[in-house]
Amino acid sequence: EAGVAQSPRYKIIEKRQSVAFWCNPISGHATLYWYQQILGQGPKLLIQFQNNGVVDDSQLPKDRFSAERLKGVDSTLKIQPAKLEDSAVYLCASSLGDGYNEQFFGPGTRLTVL
C-alpha cells in the first residue's frame, strides 16, 4: 500500500514570496490533515478535511494560509505572502476517518524562508 505522498520535499523562498505544497493521501482515506512542525516542537494542526469539507481550521492563519481539497482526494496548502516565522516542516497526514484510527504521515516539506 502506497503511503502519503508530498511534494516538494524542500523549498527555499524569500519573505513575501508565495509557495504551495501538495499532498496525496493514502487511497481510501477520507480525512486529511496539514500540520506545521517548527524546529524543536511537535507538529501542530493547521487544517483538517473530511472528504472535501473543512472540519477544523481554527489554527490556520487565514490572512496568509489557504488550503483546498477539491475532489476529496489530494490537497494543496498555500502560503502568500510568506514570513520568516513560517520556516518549518509541513506535514500531511491521512486517516480512514471512521473512528479511532491512527494518522499516517507523509515525509513532509521543509520550508526555509529567508
Next chain:
Amino acid sequence: DQQVKQNSPSLSVQEGRISILNCDYTNSMFDYFLWYKKYPAEGPTFLISISSIKDKNEDGRFTVFLNKSAKHLSLHIVPSQPGDSAVYFCAASTGANSKLTFGKGITLSVRP
C-alpha cells in the same frame, strides 16, 4: 499552553536494557493516546496507541501504560535496540477522528 508535555528532551540507554519514555497531559477530555517515532528527514511513524478505557497496551517490544488519575502515560521498549534511536512523540486526541495534539518529543539514543 502545552496540553501534552514531554519534559525530558533526551534519553540514552544501553542496548538490551529498558527504555522508558514519559508523557503528561493536562486536558481531561483526551481519550485516545498515541506514540509516534520519527527518523530525520522522515514523517512520524505510528508506533502504538491506547484508549482511555484501558491502562495497558502491548505490541511486541513496545508497551504503553496509561494512568488516567495522574494524567500520565509512558512507553516502555524492551529490549532496546540501536535501531530504536529516534525522536518519539506522544500525542493525544479528544474523540474519534479528531486532531492530534503532540508533545515536543524526546530523543532516544540506544548505545550498542
